[in-house]
Amino acid sequence: xxxxxxxxxxxxxxxxxxxxxxxxxxxxxxxxxxxxxxxxxxxxxxxxxxxxxxxxxxxxxxxxxxxxxxxxxxxxxxxxxxxxxxxxxxxxxxxxxxxxxxxxxxxxxxxxxxxxxxxxxxxxxxxxxxxxxxxxxxxxxxxxxxxxxxxxxxxxxxxxxxxxxxxxxxxxxxxxxxxxxxxxxxxxxxxxxxxxxxxxxxxxxxxxxxxxxxxxxxxxxxxxxxxxxxxxxxxxxxxxxxxxxxxxx
Amino acid sequence: xxxxxxxxxxxxxxxxxxxxxxxxxxxxxxxxxxxxxxxxxxxxxxxxxxxxxxxxxxxxxx
Numbered sequence: 001x002x003x004x005x006x007x008x009x010x011x012x013x014x015x016x017x018x019x020x021x022x023x024x025x026x027x028x029x030x031x032x033x034x035x036x037x038x039x040x041x042x043x044x045x046x047x048x049x050x051x052x053x054x055x056x057x058x059x060x061x062x063x064x065x066x067x068x069x070x071x072x073x074x075x076x077x078x079x080x081x082x083x084x085x086x087x088x089x090x091x092x093x094x095x096x097x098x099x100x101x102x103x104x105x106x107x108x109x110x111x112x113x114x115x116x117x118x119x120x121x122x123x124x125x126x127x128x129x130x131x132x133x134x135x136x137x138x139x140x141x142x143x144x145x146x147x148x149x150x151x152x153x154x155x156x157x158x159x160x161x162x163x164x165x166x167x168x169x170x171x172x173x174x175x176x177x178x179x180x181x182x183x184x185x186x187x188x189x190x191x192x193x194x195x196x197x198x199x200x201x202x203x204x205x206x207x208x209x210x211x212x213x214x215x216x217x218x219x220x221x222x223x224x225x226x227x228x229x230x231x232x233x234x235x236x237x238x239x240x241x242x243x244x245x246x247x248x249x
Numbered sequence: 250x251x252x253x254x255x256x257x258x259x260x261x262x263x264x265x266x267x268x269x270x271x272x273x274x275x276x277x278x279x280x281x282x283x284x285x286x287x288x289x290x291x292x293x294x295x296x297x298x299x300x301x302x303x304x305x306x307x308x309x310x311x
Contacts, residue, residue: 045272046258049251056251056262063275106282110275117271121264219279223286230290237297246297 013090015232016241022225029222036215043208051205060118062208066216068111068136072174074104074220075139078146079171082164092228094160095235097167098150099227103220105143112136123187131180132188135173142170155235 011017044062051058078100084093115133116126127133146163153159181190236242252258261268 046251050262055264057264057267059261059268060271063272067275103282106278110278113274114271117267117274121267219283223283226286226290230286230293233293233297237300242297243301246294246301249294249298 013092015092015095015236016239018092019229019232019241019245022229026222026225026229029218029225033215033218033222036211036218040208040212040215043204043211048205048208049202054122057118057121060114062212064111064114064118065209066213067107067114069213070216070220071104071108071111071136071139072177073217074100074107075142075167075170075174078104078143079167082167085160086164086168089157091235092232094157094164095231096224096228097146097160097164098155099231100224101143101146101150101163103223103227105140105147107220108136108140108143112140128187130187131184132177135177135180138173139170139177142166142173145170 012021040062044059048059048062050056078097081093081097081100084090085097112133115136119128120126146167149163149166150159153162181188233242233246259265259269
């Protein structure tokens with residue numbers, strides 16, 4: 001690979017360079033996420049036609065599906081950061097891991113709650129011990145487990161390793177969530193989307209969903225970057241660059 | 250456009266309580282998490298500034 005690209009990636013692993021670089025993109029990222037989310041809300045709540053079976057209750061999909069996708073995707077990111085920390089002991093990866101855990105837990109909570117609210121008019125029940133629902137509940141406990149380890153054992157490297165090991169082992173749960181709807185076909189429907197096939201919905205129904213997924217992703221990255229930046233200042237408080245940066249304000 | 254009036258939009262085809270509670274909780278969570286992170290960020294900067302200033306004062310008058 002290009003040596004300059006490697007240099008850039010390597011620099012991003014340093015807290016100072018991450019802080020500098022993220023200052024450039026973060027304000028724009030907030031603006032972009034607000035714009036995309038507003039567009040997605042408008043399209044999903046007003047432009048999309050009602051579903052012929054579910055009526056307007058299907059609009060919950062536009063928040064439920066992005067939250068569910070992001071809850072799993074943020075878990076992959078958390079576990080990857082954990083692996084980076086375990087293998088190369090990159091401190092910034094540990095910071096990234098512990099700052100994403102609350103966001104992931106909140107998104108999983110949102111996915112479960114919106115699913116329950118959608119389930120009531122559609123299935124006639126808030127909750128069943130269906131494989132998809134149960135494995136998603138386990139996902140939330142994995143996020144909370146990583147958080148609990150940090151709260152109990154502090155921010156030291158030993159606590160970081162413990163949390164990282166739990167995060168990496170918990171990856172086993174992800175294929176279970178993904179294939180649960182096919183392996184144990186109970187109540188939750190199989191995926192309504194795939195990257196390889198044309199969706200069965202009309203374009204004015206699936207396009208708002210794509211927009212909302214993008215909006216959730218950009219909000220997620222903006223929040224994660226902000227949380228990492230705050231945490232970096234605390235962990236690097238003794239460094240000259242932090243002192244200069246704070247005194248210049 | 251799916252709805253013809255604001256009242257019809259708010260009624261959500263009879264699913265108002267489900268749709269609006271789901272959207273309400275989701276955006277409440279997102280907004281609260283964002284605000285908490287912003288508050289923590291500015292508090293951290295103020296706290297660090299305060300601590301650095303304190304150290305400088307102590308060095309001037311030992």
